[in-house]
Amino acid sequence: MQDSDTEIADRAKALAHPARLRILRLLLATPGCIGGDIVEAVGLAQSTVSEHLRILKAAGVITGEISGPRTCYALNPAALEPLAEFIGTLTAPSAAVCCMPDEKELS
Amino acid sequence: MQDSDTEIADRAKALAHPARLRILRLLLATPGCIGGDIVEAVGLAQSTVSEHLRILKAAGVITGEISGPRTCYALNPAALEPLAEFIGTLTAPSAAVCCMPDEKELS
DNA sequence: GTCGCCAATCGTCGATAGACGATAAATGTG
DNA sequence: CACATTTATCGTCTATCGACGATTGGCGAC
Numbered sequence A, B: 001m002q003d004s005d006t007e008i009a010d011r012a013k014a015l016a017h018p019a020r021l022r023i024l025r026l027l028l029a030t031p032g033c034i035g036g037d038i039v040e041a042v043g044l045a046q047s048t049v050s051e052h053l054r055i056l057k058a059a060g061v062i063t064g065e066i067s068g069p070r071t072c073y074a075l076n077p078a079a080l081e082p083l084a085e086f087i088g089t090l091t092a093p094s095a096a097v098c099c100m101p102d103e104k105e106l107s
Numbered sequence C: 001g002t003c004g005c006c007a008a009t010c011g012t013c014g015a016t017a018g019a020c021g022a023t024a025a026a027t028g029t030g
Numbered sequence D: 001c002a003c004a005t006t007t008a009t010c011g012t013c014t015a016t017c018g019a020c021g022a023t024t025g026g027c028g029a030c
Helices: A002-015 A018-029 A037-042 A046-058 A077-091 B002-015 B018-029 B037-042 B046-058 B077-091
Strands: A062-067 A070-075 B062-067 B070-075
Touching (some): A002 B002, A018 A070, A018 B077, A077 B002, A077 B018, A077 B077, B002 B077, B018 B046, B018 B070, B046 B062
Antiparallel strands (some): A062 A070
16 A cells, blocks of 8 residues: 555646646646647746656656647546545545546556 | 635555555554554555555544654544545545534544 | 653754756758 | 747746744643
8 A cells, every 4th residue: 555655646746736636627628639728828938848748658647749849738637546546535435436547557 | 615625635655655654554453652663554654654544644544643752643534524524425426425423523 | 849751842854845947859851 | 040939947036835943932730
């Protein structure tokens, strides 16, 4: 159980910044790929946004694949499952697991 | 929506450390109050543990009330609801909310 | 009243995060 | 081939985090 603590903490750390939350919301609201639009949406420097994207990608929360001259970012919600499960454990001490994942991640 | 980003980020930051996750698990597993036992359970210095407790309390994730010579800490799951809701939004883009809390927290 | 225990706070240190500008790499276009 | 565009990376600076020892404060015991 202790081994997963680091993993969960890393996931939580990825969410522990307003700019990254904004980016995730933006990715959620955007159907397809999205590139430099993120920069002006969050109002930070391009290098800063790129750094946040790198952190999110390192945490596995998003995936980025190069498509031509730009990079396509997409959400990877499966990475947040351990964190969601942990929070669920805390918020629902009586009901063990309220919802099981219907798809197994095979990264 | 942007105003809640800071709040969610703070909650996530409270979870973004293995030691704090351990403390939360310990509080979850311990029915009643718990005091200095946390110190030896996490294996850190007393001042360090106290600092983590302060951070968790500042984030609203736990509550601490003085009961005699020791302090009684308890979980406050309601503080994590915004974060859980945000994660739920990401993990289930198609199904809005997968599970509603069957009990309302009245801290 | 004095002592001992437990928790909180203070001060300090090293490590890390976050922001930025500047620069480099990759790719499609003329 | 040269150019423009887009993204990633580098270097630097400041701010914050995390850990610790030492000290202080509160409260019960004696």
